[in-house]
Amino acid sequence: MRIVELVKEHPWKFIISIAVSLGLVYYSFKDLEWEPFWQAVLSINYWILAAGGLLLIFSNVVRAARWKILLSPQKTIGSKHLFEATMMGYMGNNVLPFRLGEVLRAMVVSKRHDLKVSGVGASIIVERGLDMFSFLILAGIYATLVPTFESARLLAMLGLGALLMIIILGFWVNRQHEKFKVRIETWSQGFIDAGHPKRAEHLVSIFKGLETIWHMPKPFQVILQTGFLWLLYFLVTFLGLAAFDFGLGVMDLWKVSSILLVFTTLSLSIPAAPGYVGTYHGAVLAALMIFNIDNDAAKAFAIVMHLMNYLLYTPLGAWYLMKAGLTLDLAKSQDDPVD
Numbered sequence: 001m002r003i004v005e006l007v008k009e010h011p012w013k014f015i016i017s018i019a020v021s022l023g024l025v026y027y028s029f030k031d032l033e034w035e036p037f038w039q040a041v042l043s044i045n046y047w048i049l050a051a052g053g054l055l056l057i058f059s060n061v062v063r064a065a066r067w068k069i070l071l072s073p074q075k076t077i078g079s080k081h082l083f084e085a086t087m088m089g090y091m092g093n094n095v096l097p098f099r100l101g102e103v104l105r106a107m108v109v110s111k112r113h114d115l116k117v118s119g120v121g122a123s124i125i126v127e128r129g130l131d132m133f134s135f136l137i138l139a140g141i142y143a144t145l146v147p148t149f150e151s152a153r154l155l156a157m158l159g160l161g162a163l164l165m166i167i168i169l170g171f172w173v174n175r176q177h178e179k180f181k182v183r184i185e186t187w188s189q190g191f192i193d194a195g196h197p198k199r200a201e202h203l204v205s206i207f208k209g210l211e212t213i214w215h216m217p218k219p220f221q222v223i224l225q226t227g228f229l230w231l232l233y234f235l236v237t238f239l240g241l242a243a244f245d246f247g248l249g250v251m252d253l254w255k256v257s258s259i260l261l262v263f264t265t266l267s268l269s270i271p272a273a274p275g276y277v278g279t280y281h282g283a284v285l286a287a288l289m290i291f292n293i294d295n296d297a298a299k300a301f302a303i304v305m306h307l308m309n310y311l312l313y314t315p316l317g318a319w320y321l322m323k324a325g326l327t328l329d330l331a332k333s334q335d336d337p338v339d
Helices: 003-009 011-029 034-042 046-071 079-095 101-113 117-145 152-193 197-213 219-243 250-267 279-290 295-323
Strands: none
Touching: 011 279, 011 295, 034 295, 046 079, 046 117, 046 219, 046 295, 079 101, 079 295, 101 117, 117 219, 117 250, 219 250, 219 295, 250 279, 279 295
16 A cells, blocks of 8 residues: 555544644644754763664664564564564654654565465554553663652552553463463364355464464573663763763763653654654653753753754664665555455
8 A cells, every 4th residue: 555545544643643733733832942952962971872873773683583583483583584574663753753663664574575464463462462561661671760750659560560551461371371372273274165265364473373372482681681772772872961061960861861761752652744853843842841851952962962863763673674675665566455
């Protein structure tokens, strides 16, 4: 399906996402004072900022290695190819509506490695589920130990509740695995008998992708990689703040980085234009406001960090896409249609 067709099919979703971004951009920057803004930009230590950028790219090496494990029940794929697909996906999120970068990277892996796009997509759902639950757990633990603001109590309850839910769900799905498998096989055979073999293939592929939830290969390694990813994201945020002349000590940087990471991660769930324009900036300003950081300097930080992300991911992802001989036209990268 072409991108233009997707927008035509979901016009209100597209309009709302653009409106949210424009509204937040206006609200965030309507009172911008240019002189302190440029002073903040000129005070940046670009060596420290560059170190943060390198860590951001390296985080995707770790993400690709984890994705390799999650995809292994379907096929063994080299981390290099998965790193390239991940970069293409982030580039897609920066330039395509509806965060189609996730769809793009699923289609890239499907096309290059002869896998059903539904199965690859299921592995991405598992991957994002791991990120979401681990984020809630880590944020909850932090909010319990360092209650910087009153709402942290709610965050702690959500995070620790997520941990309890994961434990209960893990035990339950592990006990129900064989029942799920038999049911999938029955449904699959039903599709084949009805003359729809491709539907059966997609169903089995989705099950294999989701199966890693309860039969995860190398679970200890996946847990370590997930924790390491959040450590890298924290360090990227920490170094970004350290690059600006905010006058923060090490302990203050630690606190501000933690809250900022929580706010910016939560902002990803808000509908927005490509590249999280507006939502990211609003989250940064809201977080830094808690610590009484100068408003115009905070705006400079939001713009510079967003620009760094955009300039790192977009050209590199586009390069890998062209190198693979692919395009952003999803119709040309689509898996076999379901009959």
